Amino acid sequence: MPLIRAFPGLRPAEGRAADVAAPPYDVMNEAEAREMVDGRPWSFLHISRPEIDLPQGTDPYASEVYAKAAENLKEMEREGILIRDKKPCFYVYRLTMGEHQQTGLVAAASVEAYDHDRIKKHEFTRPAKEDDRVRQIDALNAQTGPVFLVYPSAAAVEALLNEISQTPPEMDVTAADGVRHEIWPLDDEEKVARLTHEFDRMEALYVADGHHRSAAGSRVAASRKGANSSHTGDEAYNYFLSVIFPHNQMQILDYNRVVKDLNGLDKETFLTRIEAVFQLQTSDQAVKPERSGEFGMYLDGQWYRLRLDAAKIPSDPVARLDVSLLADNLIEPILGISDPRRDNRIDFVGGIRGLSGLEQRVDSGEMAVAFSLFPTSMEQLMAVADAGEVMPPKSTWFEPKLADGLVSHVLD
Known part of the structure; x- marks a missing residue:
């Protein structure tokens, strides 16, 4: 099983990225989310924070919240706001915040590698938050919130990502906070194979942010494997949505x-x-x-x-x-x-x-x-993960943040 693989992403149709892109679900409260979607019927917050479409005071963990997320996702597909690529792709993803820029890769990361600590963690998770992400994934049959991963800088990977990103991006969105998000889909089989090979050569990847999402991806995979008598290991549920950046481009704030x-x-x-x-x-x-x-x-x-x-x-x-x-x-x-x-x-x-x-x-x-x-450095984070240790709570603050909704990973 490769460490990462390409997948047919579900993403905004041409010209719709700005309508869809949203901040990560966990960086705002419900009142802020309701305000953010005012006049934005296709904001991805309708999927990542679906309680905003239900009466105020609704328990965010109620079953109707997850059902609403699934309903909203289907509507966005039915209306042609979101479309699914026909071929497996990687997606080059560039974030620009002021003078800072980082370029990484949207890919499906191996649950098996995660379970065997080749994708290394540095935080404890809370069961309630894990349960929430599991229910969200199962309701949508998709992973919509990417796990933020880091790889030890590799010249061959960076050279290829820079080569691909010389052309105009297919998606180019500047969010309300001023952060620019650019995405280049990559379905060229030779380049996909080269990137897959280069990542397979790496000893490990590291979870920078998204420990609950990655843990939930592992739990969903185990559940679906157990229920699938024809399990082969090639199913989409054996991978989780990730964005992977080189460690030396990361910006960790205090x-x-x-x-x-x-x-x-x-x-x-x-x-x-x-x-x-x-x-x-x-x-x-x-x-x-x-x-x-x-x-x-x-x-x-x-x-x-x-x-x-x-x-x-x-x-x-x-x-x-x-x-x-x-x-x-x-x-x-x-x-x-x-x-x-x-x-x-x-x-x-x-x-x-x-x-x-x-x-x-x-x-x-x-x-x-x-x-x-x-600020904690990436080298310190990686040293803790390599030692199999856990960092104290609130040790790292990564900026800029990823956007939700630009690429999702469907589990069929």
Whole structure:
């Protein structure tokens, strides 16, 4: 079974990509999704967030929500908004956000490789979210939300992707957030075979984002295999929808922390305890850490720069992450937060919101203190996955985000 393979994608008809393209289903709440589809009857949010077409207050996990998604997908096909390619294709996908650009490949990734850890994970999943994605896939008989994968940069792959993308793209959409999405379908059998071969030579791929979608793809495959007495391994359900980028083109932003209180400490005692562990300096401007082991802290209208002695940074791939260094040296021992997954005293702010986003949360009185972090690197993520370890929650914030609806993977 190849690591990846081409597939006949379900995608917007000519001239319809801008009508269909939508942000990932999990980056907005229901109210925001309802607002986004105003005047956009063919937005893919009608499929990825179908509760927006049902009465407000509908349980998003109710059976009628998944049925509505299937109904909306069939309507978009019936009306010719979405069409399915007749031949198996790869799809070159380029994202442009300001000066940043990354070019990858939309492909069907092997569930078998995922199950045997050749497609490596770095996060735990939550059963409820997995169940949701399984029910969505089964209702649609399609995977519509791509898993964001990364491969170790390979010159032969990048050269071929760049060659293909020299022509005008077949789909070219600039989203409301200013991110440009370009797609080139590739059905040339010789080039498809070359890309398949180059990926097969790789030791592993890495899940950057989409752990619940990939886990759901594996569960659907196992269920359908068990129910299919004629199973061959060639069925579409043996693969899941993915977009794969080279690791050296990825952009990971900081994923910062805000905490509601000082764990019963007054300001002076809090700062004294920090000084026992970190070098602490006040700053006249917002602190954006410049290296690993350095942190910004915003407290009572004042920014501070915190530096951890290099000798205190361990070699373990998880423990040396900046999110771990902050947790192990300050957030747990001083602020008393040992389980950031469940403790509602802590919240997380993606770097896309900037340092002003941290200041606002503290100045409003909602939070007592904020911390800015140096971003996790792709090399660190891959090292954690290679070690079979799991990263702390909210360790990475990838930008730009993929769009939903530009290519879907039908399971028949």
